[in-house]
Amino acid sequence: MSYLELSFELGELDPEAAGSACVEAGALCVTFSDASDEPVLEPRPGEMRLWRQTRLQALYDARRADAALIVTLAAALGIEPARLAARAVTDRVWEREWLRDFHAMRFGGRLWICPRHESVADPEAVVVRLDPGLAFGTGTHPSTAMCLEWLDGAVLTASTVVDYGCGAGVLAIAALKLGARRAYAFDVDPQALLATRENAIENAVADRLQVCERAADIPRGCDLLLANILAGVLISLRQEFAALLPRGARALLAGILPDQEAEVASAFLKWFDMSPYARRDGWVALAATRS
Numbered sequence: 389m390s391y392l393e394l395s396f397e398l399g400e401l402d403p404e405a406a407g408s409a410c411v412e413a414g415a416l417c418v419t420f421s422d423a424s425d426e427p428v429l430e431p432r433p434g435e436m437r438l439w440r441q442t443r444l445q446a447l448y449d450a451r452r453a454d455a456a457l458i459v460t461l462a463a464a465l466g467i468e469p470a471r472l473a474a475r476a477v478t479d480r481v482w483e484r485e486w487l488r489d490f491h492a493m494r495f496g497g498r499l500w501i502c503p504r505h506e507s508v509a510d511p512e513a514v515v516v517r518l519d520p521g522l523a524f525g526t527g528t529h530p531s532t533a534m535c536l537e538w539l540d541g542a543v544l545t546a547s548t549v550v551d552y553g554c555g556a557g558v559l560a561i562a563a564l565k566l567g568a569r570r571a572y573a574f575d576v577d578p579q580a581l582l583a584t585r586e587n588a589i590e591n592a593v594a595d596r597l598q599v600c601e602r603a604a605d606i607p608r609g610c611d612l613l614l615a616n617i618l619a620g621v622l623i624s625l626r627q628e629f630a631a632l633l634p635r636g637a638r639a640l641l642a643g644i645l646p647d648q649e650a651e652v653a654s655a656f657l658k659w660f661d662m663s664p665y666a667r668r669d670g671w672v673a674l675a676a677t678r679s
Contacts, residue, residue: 390450390451390477390478391447391450391476392447392474392475393445393446393447393448393474393475393477394410394445394446394457394473394474395443395444395446395472395473396467396472397444398420398443401465403442403444406444406465409461409464409465410444410446412464413448413464414452415448416448417446417447418445419445419447420442420443420444420445421445422439422441450476458472458474491503491506492507493533495537495540496536496539496540497540498513498514498540499514499516499536499537499539499540499562499566500513500515500516501518501536501562502515502517502518503518504519514562516558516561516562516591517590518556518558518591530669530671531673532616532642534642534665534666534668534671535559535614535616535640536559536562537666539559539566542638543567544563544566544568544612545567546567546568546569547563547611548569548571548572548609548611549563549571549572549610551563551574552574552603552617552629553574553575553621554574554575554580554581554584555577555580555583556580556583556587557573557583559616560572560573560588560597560614561588563612565591570596570597571597572598572607572610573597573598573599574602574603581599581601584597584599585599606632608631608632608633608634609632610633611637611638612638612639613638613640614639614640615629615639615640615642616643619643619644622641622643622652623655626658629659630659633678634678635678635679636678637677637678638676638677638678639678640674640676641673642672642674644671645672646667646670649674652674659678660676661676662674662675662676
């Protein structure tokens with residue numbers, strides 16, 4: 389099958405209304421993309437967060453698309469037809485196209501995140517099998533990379549680990565592969581919990597990883613907590629993290645921008661001894677020890 393893609397700068401248009409207009413005109417799918425290379429951080433539950441310059445792309449079956457479609461869609465959107473850009477798109481196995489750009493990555497001395505279509509030759513490697521999917525967190529983001537490198541350098545033997553805001557579950561699975569006894573993974577996104585379960589099965593650690601649908605399901609007294617979220621969310625959870633961890637337990641906090649570092653560190657000082665761990669590509673990770 390071939391397709392016709394119609395795209396336009398969203399500008400002043402309401403994103404939900406514009407998307408609905410495209411679907412009503414017969415779009416098979418609608419995609420919002422960044423038109424100006426501006427990062428968008430993880431949204432809160434139910435939040436639709438877009439870029440200041442957003443491009444909408446709508447895909448139509450080329451057999452049912454004709455010149456009248458552009459006029460009809462422009463009228464429904466309330467814009468000039470000239471604002472719509474059209475291009476033909478040939479059919480491909482899109483899942484494999486996405487995976488072509490995702491390769492095995494090493495974090496620290498021995499930890500690797502490896503897609504299913506590749507292998508790691510090093511016999512000493514600790515390998516987490518993971519393909520990119522709907523949930524956030526495969527190691528490509530700097531904050532995730534810092535967490536994985538920290539895990540690679542940590543002594544995890546027989547420890548219990550909390551992956552708070554687990555995304556695809558990569559941190560919990562990596563901790564188990566590196567020697568942790570048990571891990572607890574929690575996220576507010578149901579897709580993240582589904583991805584974590586599937587990835588745990590793929591990596592043969594499902595019997596040691598408990599997926600928690602509620603934060604209240606995480607047991608107190610764990611040895612290590614990893615939270616790769618956002619600064620504001622981290623601050624709001626400081627007392628909850630303090631209640632989960634006993635004296636001497638460690639935490640790694642990531643997803644922090646440089647100008648938020650002091651605020652996050654200060655918020656945790658009542659319960660934790662804080663120190664910088666690493667900075668990378670405009671992101672900061674903080675190490676904490678429960679005091």
